[in-house]
Amino acid sequence: GWAKIDVGRPARTGTAEAVYAAGKTPEQVVGALKALREAHPGRVAVATRCDAACEAAVREAFGAEVLVEAGVCAVGEFPAPEAGPLAVVCAGTSDLPVAREAEITARANGIDARLTADVGVAGLHRLLDKLPELREAACVIVVAGMDGALPSVLAGLVAAPVVAVPTSVGYGAAFGGLAPLLTMLNSCSPGVTVVNIDNGFGAAMAAARILNVKAER
Amino acid sequence: GWAKIDVGRPARTGTAEAVYAAGKTPEQVVGALKALREAHPGRVAVATRCDAACEAAVREAFGAEVLVEAGVCAVGEFPAPEAGPLAVVCAGTSDLPVAREAEITARANGIDARLTADVGVAGLHRLLDKLPELREAACVIVVAGMDGALPSVLAGLVAAPVVAVPTSVGYGAAFGGLAPLLTMLNSCSPGVTVVNIDNGFGAAMAAARILNVKAER
Amino acid sequence: GWAKIDVGRPARTGTAEAVYAAGKTPEQVVGALKALREAHPGRVAVATRCDAACEAAVREAFGAEVLVEAGVCAVGEFPAPEAGPLAVVCAGTSDLPVAREAEITARANGIDARLTADVGVAGLHRLLDKLPELREAACVIVVAGMDGALPSVLAGLVAAPVVAVPTSVGYGAAFGGLAPLLTMLNSCSPGVTVVNIDNGFGAAMAAARILNVKAER
Amino acid sequence: GWAKIDVGRPARTGTAEAVYAAGKTPEQVVGALKALREAHPGRVAVATRCDAACEAAVREAFGAEVLVEAGVCAVGEFPAPEAGPLAVVCAGTSDLPVAREAEITARANGIDARLTADVGVAGLHRLLDKLPELREAACVIVVAGMDGALPSVLAGLVAAPVVAVPTSVGYGAAFGGLAPLLTMLNSCSPGVTVVNIDNGFGAAMAAARILNVKAER
Amino acid sequence: GWAKIDVGRPARTGTAEAVYAAGKTPEQVVGALKALREAHPGRVAVATRCDAACEAAVREAFGAEVLVEAGVCAVGEFPAPEAGPLAVVCAGTSDLPVAREAEITARANGIDARLTADVGVAGLHRLLDKLPELREAACVIVVAGMDGALPSVLAGLVAAPVVAVPTSVGYGAAFGGLAPLLTMLNSCSPGVTVVNIDNGFGAAMAAARILNVKAER
Amino acid sequence: GWAKIDVGRPARTGTAEAVYAAGKTPEQVVGALKALREAHPGRVAVATRCDAACEAAVREAFGAEVLVEAGVCAVGEFPAPEAGPLAVVCAGTSDLPVAREAEITARANGIDARLTADVGVAGLHRLLDKLPELREAACVIVVAGMDGALPSVLAGLVAAPVVAVPTSVGYGAAFGGLAPLLTMLNSCSPGVTVVNIDNGFGAAMAAARILNVKAER
Amino acid sequence: GWAKIDVGRPARTGTAEAVYAAGKTPEQVVGALKALREAHPGRVAVATRCDAACEAAVREAFGAEVLVEAGVCAVGEFPAPEAGPLAVVCAGTSDLPVAREAEITARANGIDARLTADVGVAGLHRLLDKLPELREAACVIVVAGMDGALPSVLAGLVAAPVVAVPTSVGYGAAFGGLAPLLTMLNSCSPGVTVVNIDNGFGAAMAAARILNVKAER
Amino acid sequence: GWAKIDVGRPARTGTAEAVYAAGKTPEQVVGALKALREAHPGRVAVATRCDAACEAAVREAFGAEVLVEAGVCAVGEFPAPEAGPLAVVCAGTSDLPVAREAEITARANGIDARLTADVGVAGLHRLLDKLPELREAACVIVVAGMDGALPSVLAGLVAAPVVAVPTSVGYGAAFGGLAPLLTMLNSCSPGVTVVNIDNGFGAAMAAARILNVKAER
């Protein structure tokens, strides 16, 4: 095959390579996951943005060993959490798949991730009610579509790093997630950082970098 | 001159024509204001988006009779408020000129407009502190640049109509006000309506339509 | 489930939460509608942007009690109108689904909504013929795709608040509704406010805020 | 010099080359105008989008023979009109410079051009009042900024060819003329054609093609 | 039904209303075509942008009387050409459906339309070979996707009015026709006018206006 | 004045409010800095995006106490570094002002910030030479314009959190920083987070959140 | 048929016309390939962007003589390589189809094309390992999606011409390939040239022009 | 200073680093040019996009040794041409500065560059007249603004590599060069490659890579 799995990545960056399944054949995805499992038997091998055919092939190849949800295939036993807690917060229930992608990726990397859903700013009390536990988090991932206002509000209320994930939830002038992306990049709460639209995976990897800092030095 | 001042507008739409000064010579603006004053001596004649040269010409033409601020020239005695209250709320102090454009235009149309500034969502308590008086308003104009998150939060807390005004305050990915414009169009709080970037004037005219409804029927 | 239905919204904002069905499973939509019905038995529970699978699930769950049209599922008996009249006007017959979303949502919230269709500006007499009855309305929602010119024309002829809804009707340089959205934001008729592309629901909620003002104070 | 003036253009296309002055030095513009005058002594030589320095140089070079307005320098005696009438209609007084560019270019090419200004759709009666004379025109150029709604309305009322010119008049979501450009491209009145933003020159050249058709065959 | 067919359009604008089928049900399209046929039995009734279901319904309703191609359904006997000739020129064979939409619409309106295909500028001799017959045309419609360069080249070689139609042929940075649209709006050949992407219908209607001028005055 | 300085921000978020000087008068900026100094005498008060007039006013008001560079005015004695090291890396020397904004803001917040400039990927050895010291950093801010490729390369080589700052350095298709912004959001190196174009301030605030995590828990 | 195959192209430009299959019927594609084979029996006839129906028709028409991969149908015996070597390099395995389109097109034109896959900058050693053989190439095509950073890095390390091909691999703010397109246009490594998104074909044709230069003069 | 001049670039890529003067102080530019002259005394040191202040500083520092034009400062004696010929072709005289940037950069790198100006496609004969000498060129750079149609036409007529440079010449829907950029990326003539808007420098560097291939292997 053409693939050159980057097996040295954990040594260089602290986290393993993951397979980006979109645009790959199921065989390519399964092959890449196998290569990752062989190189790092103690780590969970992860593929993201899998479609149904790809999920089926992975299930067939790895059986009970694989967790499949929200387009993620995670192969291998999940480690006990060794860093965190990481709060994964989402604005609406339609944002759940992206939040779950973040949560699963984080757990696969040994992070104690905790999901809080449906606390969008249209009903502010829902967020304020959760504030005590959100303030416990060492890092916060905030997932929101449409207006993308939640990270600005939450970042004004907590001291932890806030990684914002815009989603493609919405229609019309949401322009596939452009609206919340711009909102988050222009947050009036200083210190919010942003990843790509629908990129729950990337937010979790950023959290892994942030929390490893704490855990390992 | 080429201008055809629409002097029948109050009869048709309840509010007078205003002069859009950008792209006009000072003489054209003064001429249009005079025509408005003549047609409707009992109304304040308003020009918006005036530059310094235009403001000087209007001052010269109308003397003490003119109020000049935030690019607005308003000629004539302001009426006693007969509708409202209208809350004009802005997120940051840099949004003040747009908020003032709205406030002055509203007052010129007989509305009891009240300005609340610098209550952006990065420090939520500032907004919550003002909530009791904001809940008194029969209509709310919310002015915000950068992330434009304030209308979503406020519209979840009040029952009055909320007219949102995005501003060009910000830089980079604010794209001259595109970011807060999209935020507001995608508000997760239902019932928010939006006007053009920096269009304090238009928001006030919408409020005039809304409040006349209440006052006149 | 993950959802936190915002049952306090009527008390805070005068209108109930509605379910945004896109990106939710049929089960999630049915569950949310049930929660709304339980919290507010006297109100119609509304879900918008439902696909066929979702509509089927809602029909199965609520039977005769549900009205399904234009992607809206409305559960519960419609109240007698207590505010209005609200004119819902659309430019072409292709804009009808968005206009119907607005009309149904408005009726579900107790508004006397009346639909006028196919009065686009290409044949101006159609609009002028309807002017007497449009001038009766306490609020006007104008729905248009393509050039989106109708709100500018109509707002120059009536005194009521005008809420403009751009639609995704059109092709090419309509860019999914961007063209009429920009037209409406730049209306030369002052006082037009705008909601998201295809957002009939949001326009109705804005009308509810506007008309409640009148009705309740 | 580097320029290769296209002196064969009248023979091929019926109208002479014009000098696009932006990005050229005053010397280059004067040189090009001279070359045009020499090649076609019986035609008016035209340069568009001249700045003050360029206008001064042209005035110095050609003296009384030159007409300067709206960024146009036209050198030579204007011909008696031999085609038309061409109606040049603009929505607001701020659109006048673009309308004047069209009018002057048309007259320089022997067209009987007649300007009607400030008849935007916010006050529809102004347009309807002018309809009888507009219906006389063999071709109509419609110039509008902001919402750009005027061509759609007018094209529904006349049978002549309608050439629409969006202008950069407006701010915010007008995006430098993008808003009226999109409006005009999506006109619901069939048969509207569009030229570049602020391109009064191009509209006049299109009219020259259209009217020559009539005049010469 | 909701539709208000604009049966007075021929009297006002010289051409009949056409049905825009996208977003309408087959029943609505058939109904509108019937209304047009009844109002103007001597004219061909046209619907554009029909999908397969719509085409089937029209065929069923009107039988042999209907011509169906390129998404157009044209009902009624085509008139003998009374104006023209109109050259419809397209750059590549992938642009043919749009060119055919223009050609059929033109013929339905009594224009002698003649199609010249596959003469894109990459092989310039193909265009130059056709120049003699293209120069016969009283009006030229030029249809091109991708770079959209053909109208600029052709308009430099003919004196007739040139109506340019960008198409969505292409991929990537063609952005659904945006690339050729911008090319055509910025044509360095003066006098090119432009219609919406893929809008063969609109180009034909513009040609009808242009050629009627010649025919009727 | 209208301003409501958010003096509780350190308690809530760990870092003080900063003044966004753009769109404010020099008096407003000086006033806000004074309010911050009064509320938190032990902290450096910071204003960003100051123009020359604003810098002069701040210098006049605070004298020797103020550091002015890259549009930043920082008032008060800088604290001894208590967290870090933070590497601030920039691609070209034209990116230096943004990098300096980040560095100064970080130092004002007690971070040991170290600047590495002109290590863009066009000459990769410059970056590889610096790798040993960059790997020492607990957090890395990467500043780049034009292609914005540096964060992707560097994030593949270090394990620390990487905060990417696109700059407006470049021209043409850089579109004011849009090009590197998109590059960074689409980084193929997982875990890169992004802030607004030219937002060195925001990157430093994110670093403060990240490093406080480490320092304080 | 309407097609005018440009059979003189090899004589003019050194490479044969290829068929752009998108938007054409299978019959049109087969017909065009036949015409090319007849005109140039010694050349491979190529169609790009074929869908399954088109591929089937070509297979049926030409049998064993046709190579089908990555949407390319290439009819005729491939020539022995007479120019090169050309390195075709891609960043990720999802970019392979575009790289293969380039490779096949190049080979069909007599170029010794060699594919190197999955050497994206997130794992820089993979690229550096391949540098010796990449430095052998007389021309390099670099194919990358997402951040599109690879051409900048590679062009800083080799002296050969670098033709960059952005791909639509990615999601969200990749905007269908806009992100890597902008990256590549703004490369900080001088001398990178760019073709359309996913245009492996065009890159190969550029390489053919570049390498013919070397081979033939 | 902060700069790390990449003095190894000629060895790696065959051409020297050039100074990008925008966003640098005059001192920084002079310093960088000195460093380049010291490292490579036999090469011309080049800075691009210099403003007047920068040009003055360079003139002061290097005296007669410096050539200044079109924003380029080139220090050192120009070498005798050793590769080429390179045709630099531009569409209009307003495109000359960009063409000159390309020509000077090419000459500074030892290329026999020859400029042909004002041969835009609106007057096709001007280009056809020059075809014999353009066909002599080993490489062609085509510079065009507005519609950007010239590269498509020329690339269909020559076999040499064609590097297209869009310029910001134009207005309105030219969007600062976006229009010709998209035109060129979508060229229907295969093998056209594109550089950034106004990037004459980059085109020359690409030509240097292309022509070195020929000269050195």
Ligand SMILES: Nc1ncnc2c1ncn2[C@@H]1O[C@H](COP(=O)(O)O)[C@@H](O)[C@H]1O
């Ligand atoms: N350069 C900057 N970019 C983005 N946000 C900033 C910048 N400087 C200050 N801020 C934040 O923007 C807000 C300024 O709001 P105000 O000063 O009230 O208009 C403050 O909360 C700051 O934290």
Ligand SMILES: Nc1ncnc2c1ncn2[C@@H]1O[C@H](COP(=O)(O)O)[C@@H](O)[C@H]1O
């Ligand atoms: N393909 C088309 N593109 C643009 N406008 C069209 C097209 N087909 C028909 N129309 C016009 O669009 C209007 C359709 O409005 P309606 O059928 O009421 O939705 C009619 O006035 C037609 O003249």
Ligand SMILES: Nc1ncnc2c1ncn2[C@@H]1O[C@H](COP(=O)(O)O)[C@@H](O)[C@H]1O
């Ligand atoms: N006009 C230009 N357009 C694009 N890149 C340029 C230009 N002039 C110089 N460069 C390149 O941009 C880089 C400048 O980086 P620096 O001078 O370190 O900011 C150098 O490597 C040059 O090769």
Ligand SMILES: Nc1ncnc2c1ncn2[C@@H]1O[C@H](COP(=O)(O)O)[C@@H](O)[C@H]1O
């Ligand atoms: N305002 C204008 N807008 C668009 N094109 C113009 C304008 N003025 C002149 N032109 C055309 O642009 C071309 C200018 O090319 P050049 O003067 O050679 O740069 C001429 O062929 C003119 O016909």
Ligand SMILES: [Mg+2]
């Ligand atoms: Mg919810």
Ligand SMILES: [Mg+2]
């Ligand atoms: Mg503030």
Ligand SMILES: [Mg+2]
């Ligand atoms: Mg209709």
Ligand SMILES: [Mg+2]
């Ligand atoms: Mg007016």
Ligand SMILES: [Mg+2]
């Ligand atoms: Mg062809």
Ligand SMILES: [Mg+2]
């Ligand atoms: Mg450098």
Ligand SMILES: [Mg+2]
């Ligand atoms: Mg890979």
Ligand SMILES: [Mg+2]
């Ligand atoms: Mg010229």
